[in-house]
Amino acid sequence: MGTFTSSWPVASGSTTGQSTPIAAARGARKTYGSGEAAVVALEDIDLDIWPGRFTAIMGPSGSGKSTLMHLLAGLDRPTGGRVFLDGVDLTTLDDRRLTRLRREKVGFIFQSFNLLPVLDARDNVLLPLSIAHRRPDPAWFGQLVAAMGIADRLSHRPAQLSGGQQQRVAVARALLGRPAVVFADEPTGNLDSKASAQVLGLLRQAVDELGQTVVMVTHDAHAASFADRLVLLSDGHIVHDGAAGSPEEILNLLKEAC
């Protein structure tokens, strides 16, 4: 497996400087349903995601961690409050602008990989750029797939790849466009421990060597220990926000919080 080298241009997100958050929630609320049946998923969340950092969001089932990520990524709209991505207030955008913003600023990594089965690994990696009619930088593409260890698998369809390989294709897909933020939703949920370690190591490297901003939702303490910062949610509230620490420390935090 290759490694990133610091000679590469850094991701666009980090150019805005350390003092400005790359993504932020201000009093963000999310309720489902209305009246008596209303369920509050998030309540008045204030959160800043700093560029060039690896943030883990944790919490028990139903704590609102996935909802928070969906709001930050522009996949969903808050019921109240505001959400900013790279300085743009997402709540003011229509579907077309929001789509364009996602296309340009956000990378996604999903638990179930979500590669398109009809496209081979190469086309899957290139998918976001193809959709945006953007031409990939061949050198960057070559280095990326080499770093992901999938250079010799590019003509394979997802069905012909192992879970770990599929997720590394997905990571390459998320990183290729140099997005402001990469959102990873339980990226290791469907992987064995070895493959998990590989994927998490790659995300860590992306942050360290490229200055890539990564936000990861997980309920695995080991996975969260790869992050710089841990945000802990419970019942729609942030109950902890601090350095991630070791898996044991994270487990203790989780026990305290819930």
Next chain:
Amino acid sequence: MLRAMLAGFVSRRLRVALTASAVALGVALMAGAYVLTDTINASFASIFATTNSGIAAVVSPRSVLGGDNGPQLSPITGQVLARVRRVPGVAEAAGAIFGTATLTGPSGRSLTTFGPGLVASALPAPFNATVMVKGHRPEAPGQADLDQMSFERDGLHLGDVIRAAGAGTARAYRLVGTYRLRTSGSFGGTAVAILTLPEAQAVVGEPGRYDEVDVAASTGVSPQALSERLAAALPSDLTVRTGRQQAASESANAANQLGFLRTFLLVFAYVALFVGAFIILNTFSITVAQRSRELGLVRAMGASRAQVLASMVGESLLVGLVGSATGLGLGLLAAPALDQLFKSLGADLPDNGTVLQARTVVVSLLAGVGITLLAGLAPSLRATRVPPVAALREGAPLEPTRWARCSLPACLAALAGGAALVGWGLAGRGGAGAVGGGALALLIGVALLSPRFVPPLAYALGTTVAWRGVTGKMARENARRQPGRTAVTASALMVGLALVTFVSIVASSTQATVNQVLDDDLAGNMVVEPSSSGGGPGLPAALAPALGRVPGVATVAAVTFSEAKVAGLRGTQTVTGIDGAALARLYRVKWVVGTASVMAHLGGGAAIVTRSFASAHHLVAGQRLSLLTPSGRHLVAVVRGVVSDQAGLLDDITLSRGVVEGQFSQPTDAVDFVGYARGATASSVKLAVDRLLASRFPQAQAWTAAEFKRHQADQVGSLLALIYVLLALAVVVSLFGLVNTLVLSIYERSRELGVLRAVGASRRQVRQLVRYEPVVTSLIGAATGLAVGALFGVVMVLSVGGSTAVLSVPLPTLGAMAVVAAAAGVAAAALPARRASRLDILAAVASE
């Protein structure tokens, strides 16, 4: 289980509606065909019941050959009438004329009529079924009555002069009255002029003869008894029926003539149902694949295979019932629309209220439900093989069915069997049934085979959209993804397009062949035909000599048709009567045995036979044929020549026209060929001939070679238009299939579409992606349909037409069809694409 099924049924409303529509359209056409023809038959039955109401018994000629129609010249003379009057129990008897004639108005143009115009003799009181509306009955030779409907339709006035042209030159009559039938208004839209008896006899060319004798019974004598007495007293070339039997016989005759219409419509109904079967098969297959988890769950909870099967079959039954009932309703609505369609193409059908018979309901429901059950059976059986563990696995692929394994031999067997059947049918052994059955087997064979050639074909055709970037490429790959699904969806379209292609190639080739024949065999000559197509009066024998006297005409060859029974052969054979010497100069045939001089010197005892007739019955030159004519005469003809006639003018047996006129009682001709004198121009001769026909023979119409070609092209064109409209229904059904498959596929791929949206695909891009896939699918259907249809068409043209057939492939039409198919794909995708682009991204991508 039942409740679960019903709940599922309700929750999948859209799918059920789309699937049921596939059945409904075919059933609608089927029900419509029955309702339309039943309705028309019923109105004719009421007309004939009226015209025969005052009649106890009817004496009419019988064909000794066993057909419905007697010889053209009636054997009923005044002597026969006198004999009828002498039979005990006969209170009154009247000879009547009821024959075809071209009726023209004061302007010289033919009166509007449904079917050929008629002349009838005025009948005495007990037999008269008409009542006067205006004026009085014809009392003098120059007077006529006309039915009120025709009178109004053509804007006539009492005192106007109309002409009637039957077996002779046109005769003029002054209108002195109008009438209507006692119960219904008109003769179903047919123009009928009533003349005095001698005049009617003169018009139809039967002076001193009658088409039938109407008989009234003395009190106390039943119609049945009277008929028996009459039959015993009269010769065997006459038939006697009671008034009621006569009405039934006339109705049956009319229904028979309408039978082609029913068959014609039903063929298209079956085509639509056949296409619908593909769609049902596909929908159920996809449903089973998508519900494997649910099916596994019910199995895990203890449901038996039989219960799963019962619930699946129950679902097909419900779909079939919903579809058939909808179709039946649509059919009732469609019957008047079909009526309009036929009217717009030149027919004018009588309409006395819609008739819905129990048979229509039963047959339509049976056909619709039956085809649904049949098509749903394979997927239902497949559902029973879903293992309980499928409940625990997400998207567990179904193991391939036994079908998949045996499909190659099966489809090859279907192809080989179909080809053999078609060959057998075309060779003249199995008839149309064998050809149709074979074609069906071939289509099924191609459909079974298609999953094998869909992936490469999809790849090739998919390049038409792949240039649109990643969405086009994905659409292409989606079409290749489940070759079986794409294949069945495309097959539905294939069937319709194959038929359209087949029909257009056969029609265009037929026309090209006719043109070739006109150029080759009839170079530059004129054709004179009866002006009313189908059942009208023939050409008077007096026409040919009159044409011969027109300046610029060198030769006239009259041709007549009849039939005969040949001793030792089954059924009846068609007979052509020709003026050998004249025709040999105007018309060329290929001689297999003999030379053109055989035709030029065709005498009374000589016959020419066609090659196909000769080879079917092992006839050789010099062989004697014992013939029985429709008027019951026996004669012997010796085979002098064998020909191959690409235009089909010469029937099985060709005899001298003098023989056919005399011995076959066939006084009128079917067509006259006119050859120009040296130096005469077609246009000047045509002008003179037209003047002659207009003044004396309005029942005839002349065409120069160029006009005749155009006329033929027009006729083929309007028939094609009708066929295209009806086949369009099959294409519409296959569109429902496209939509249905697409809706189901999108449902299956919602996660993928969600991912696309998440990584930045716009709604427009998702719509494009969804839209391109059916374009690829419909192009596959179009390509296979065009290929299969072209193959069928070429084989048909070459095998039926033989070496003389001209093959013509209407490339612009076929190209247009491919474009229409692709456009249909886009249209089919509109709704699913909208749905796909409105997909909730979160619901699609959120982790479970």
